[in-house]
Amino acid sequence: MAKLLEVDNLTTHFETQDGVVKAVDGISYSLEEGEIVGIVGESGCGKSVHALSIMRLVASPPGKIVAGKVLFEGEDLLGISMARMRSVRGNRIGMIFQEPMTSLNPVLSIGRQLTETLELHMSMTRQQALTRAAELLAMVGIPDPERRLKDYPHQLSGGMRQRVMIAMAISCSPRLMIADEPTTALDVTIQAQVLELMRSLALELGMSLIVITHNLGVVARYANRVIVMYAGNIVETSTAEEIYHNPRHPYTLGLLKSVPRLDEPTGEKLDPIEGLPPDLIDLPEACAFAPRCRFAIDRCLKESPTLMDVGEEAAHQSACFRAAELNEVASETTA
Amino acid sequence: MAQPQTQEQQGQNGHSAQGEVLIDVKDLRMYFPVTSGVVFQRKIADIKAVDNVNFFIRSGETLGLVGESGSGKTTVGRCILQLYKPTSGEVIFEGKDLVKMSSKNLRPVRRNMQVIFQDPYGSLNPRLTCGDIIGEPLVVHKLTGNKKEYRDRIAELLTLVGLNPYMADRYPHEFSGGQRQRIGIARALAVNPSFIVCDEPVSALDVSIQAQVINLLEELQERLNLTYLFIAHDLSVVRHISDRVAVMYLGHIVEIADRNELYENPLHPYTKALLSAVPIPDPVVESQREHMIIPGEVPSPMNPPKGCVFNTRCPIAIDDCHVEMPDLREVSPDHWVACLRADGYGPWNPAGLPE
Numbered sequence: 061m062a063k064l065l066e067v068d069n070l071t072t073h074f075e076t077q078d079g080v081v082k083a084v085d086g087i088s089y090s091l092e093e094g095e096i097v098g099i100v101g102e103s104g105c106g107k108s109v110h111a112l113s114i115m116r117l118v119a120s121p122p123g124k125i126v127a128g129k130v131l132f133e134g135e136d137l138l139g140i141s142m143a144r145m146r147s148v149r150g151n152r153i154g155m156i157f158q159e160p161m162t163s164l165n166p167v168l169s170i171g172r173q174l175t176e177t178l179e180l181h182m183s184m185t186r187q188q189a190l191t192r193a194a195e196l197l198a199m200v201g202i203p204d205p206e207r208r209l210k211d212y213p214h215q216l217s218g219g220m221r222q223r224v225m226i227a228m229a230i231s232c233s234p235r236l237m238i239a240d241e242p243t244t245a246l247d248v249t250i251q252a253q254v255l256e257l258m259r260s261l262a263l264e265l266g267m268s269l270i271v272i273t274h275n276l277g278v279v280a281r282y283a284n285r286v287i288v289m290y291a292g293n294i295v296e297t298s299t300a301e302e303i304y305h306n307p308r309h310p311y312t313l314g315l316l317k318s319v320p321r322l323d324e325p326t327g328e329k330l331d332p333i334e335g336l337p338p339d340l341i342d343l344p345e346a347c348a349f350a351p352r353c354r355f356a357i358d359r360c361l362k363e364s365p366t367l368m369d370v371g372e373e374a375a376h377q378s379a380c381f382r383a384a385e386l387n388e389v390a391s392e393t394t395a
Numbered sequence: 396m397a398q399p400q401t402q403e404q405q406g407q408n409g410h411s412a413q414g415e416v417l418i419d420v421k422d423l424r425m426y427f428p429v430t431s432g433v434v435f436q437r438k439i440a441d442i443k444a445v446d447n448v449n450f451f452i453r454s455g456e457t458l459g460l461v462g463e464s465g466s467g468k469t470t471v472g473r474c475i476l477q478l479y480k481p482t483s484g485e486v487i488f489e490g491k492d493l494v495k496m497s498s499k500n501l502r503p504v505r506r507n508m509q510v511i512f513q514d515p516y517g518s519l520n521p522r523l524t525c526g527d528i529i530g531e532p533l534v535v536h537k538l539t540g541n542k543k544e545y546r547d548r549i550a551e552l553l554t555l556v557g558l559n560p561y562m563a564d565r566y567p568h569e570f571s572g573g574q575r576q577r578i579g580i581a582r583a584l585a586v587n588p589s590f591i592v593c594d595e596p597v598s599a600l601d602v603s604i605q606a607q608v609i610n611l612l613e614e615l616q617e618r619l620n621l622t623y624l625f626i627a628h629d630l631s632v633v634r635h636i637s638d639r640v641a642v643m644y645l646g647h648i649v650e651i652a653d654r655n656e657l658y659e660n661p662l663h664p665y666t667k668a669l670l671s672a673v674p675i676p677d678p679v680v681e682s683q684r685e686h687m688i689i690p691g692e693v694p695s696p697m698n699p700p701k702g703c704v705f706n707t708r709c710p711i712a713i714d715d716c717h718v719e720m721p722d723l724r725e726v727s728p729d730h731w732v733a734c735l736r737a738d739g740y741g742p743w744n745p746a747g748l749p750e
Contacts, residue, residue, distance in 0.1 A: 102601035102602060102603060102604075103601055217692055219692055248669055248672045248673060249688075250463075250692065251672065252672035253690075276676035277674030277676045280675065280678045280681050281674040281678075281681040301678050301679060304679075305677075305679070314603060316676060320609075320632055321675055322630065322631050322658070322673055323677075323680060326635065326654065326655065329610060330610055331606070332604075332607040333606070336573070336574075337601075
């Protein structure tokens with residue numbers, strides 16, 4: 061399969077009074093056509109900033125993309141003009157945000173917000189756009205779409221709003237959709253509906269999907285490949301199955317152990333990751349996870365590891381000096 | 396009520412053995428009036444946030460209360476604490492009905508019941524130091540004699556929740572979300588309560604921090620023999636921490652049972668749908684699981700459906716379900732469910748897990 065997106069050494073910094081925050085610190089990965097990739101990490105790990113950087117939506121100042129390339133269908137998005145970028149955003153790359161209430165304009169009707177994109181990117185007339193907008197609402201499972209076009213965001217529930225966001229994101233048949241915590245604000249049963257909708261639309265339209273989330277379960281259900289981020293860096297990436305069954309970074313291991321699972325025996329203590337994520341200002345030249353890592357050795361405090369292939373699995377990479385021996389070390393400490 | 400099964404199961408979990416009933420909630424109703432007009436406000440409708448809710452909590456146990464937003468779970472917690480005056484019903488705590496008590500008489504009772512809130516940012520006064528936040532209940536209830544006693548007690552509480560005593564002079568903004576939640580817990584513990592309402596205490600926290608706070612709550616329960624009402628929407632977390640679990644939907648408890656019983660043998664179609672909707676962090680398990688996705692959304696509590704509140708989304712509703720909201724009935728010992736079709740629904744693989 062062809063590469064749809066190639067992110068190369070993407071680096072985004074924020075200038076603050078206290079110093080430079082290295083929110084995204086040189087990440088590289090690629091995405092194939094039709095692939096669903098999950099990006100997992102906790103607050104402040106840079107997963108959202110990385111998405112905004114791809115879309116060139118980082119507020120500047122204080123933010124700045126200081127290095128890197130984002131090749132989308134062979135074109136470097138970081139090198140093109142803002143006018144050209146506008147023809148990519150919403151047209152060839154769609155984006156969905158976490159909070160459906162704040163990402164919709166409260167004073168415009170749903171219909172107006174949907175037709176705006178269509179008129180702009182697809183050069184449709186008002187009437188054509190309205191017809192298409194109703195079709196889109198029907199596609200995302202909103203009942204009585206013609207009438208809903210006249211509604212304002214506050215008249216819709218959270219799940220419905222997120223469906224409208226999805227309709228907007230797919231309105232120009234983008235090649236790629238980036239969903240930033242698309243279901244975090246939704247209830248469990250609605251979350252299941254929305255995720256299922258996104259997956260079936262991706263299959264139907266042949267879109268690639270980047271799902272950014274902190275929920276390991278969501279990723280397990282929907283992603284082909286998983287990228288784990290910590291403190292602005294990718295610490296591990298592999299197929300979903302490998303990540304969950306054969307994690308090779310202590311942070312991934314810790315994340316998996318700290319969530320209770322529905323299919324596990326009850327009555328066992330959770331095994332949390334001790335400590336707190338580091339301050340992203342003045343990160344020392346060392347593994348950012350080392351202070352919280354129970355497997356850290358001297359080397360981890362002196363050098364910062366880069367992403368390296370793990371064993372024979374070519375698609376499995378981990379940024380840990382002890383990746384190869386992690387399984388043995390982990391079983392020793394728990395035993 | 397006879398509870399033969401729960402006794403041994405609770406023993407296994409390492410939580411306290413079967414205790415006496417600490418809190419008994421009977422026919423609890425909380426209606427919020429909807430008014431219209433600016434000067435002369437007329438009541439035009441009621442929002443039935445909590446309608447005819449019955450349950451009890453034994454001393455030393457954790458009752459998990461799950462439901463989606465708008466199900467009334469937070470309102471139940473606040474009604475128990477008398478932060479809302481219920482429309483009708485009884486809340487019997489340590490043998491006394493709190494609903495009938497005056498606010499003056501309630502004050503000493505409030506020492507025994509405390510609350511931990513969801514939002515670790517909004518629930519701490521930004522202008523008070525961490526020490527004064529924790530110390531405020533001590534002052535209100537006049538629990539410490541002099542300055543030294545006061546400071547010692549704060550230091551003790553901070554240590555108890557895993558913070559350093561020297562942090563007492565810092566302000567909330569200097570703490571992370573997880574640390575703030577620890578301050579909230581320390582404040583709740585300051586007056587030595589026997590009962591704590593935990594209202595979504597870990598929902599706002601990151602996964603790795605969530606586990607730290609859950610472990611802390613469990614340790615404290617063991618050490619101080621606390622009773623929890625644990626309100627949450629995350630079913631995996633509730634399963635982990637609770638002894639018994641109640642499921643709420645649109646103001647009603649639709650199912651209540653021992654934790655293992657509820658998760659292994661759910662009888663209400665809503666409980667089944669909820670369990671099936673929770674993704675499990677394992678792609679192999681997920682690909683083999685059967686997913687039951689229920690259509691539609693929670694109806695407005697201002698205009699609930701006639702009959703069973705779940706009938707608009709229920710895959711197995713029959714005509715009788717549109718007549719009356721079914722009462723909770725005991726289908727097996729200690730397993731209560733409000734569904735007409737509960738027993739006829741047959742065995743079902745609750746979370747859709749492969750056998």
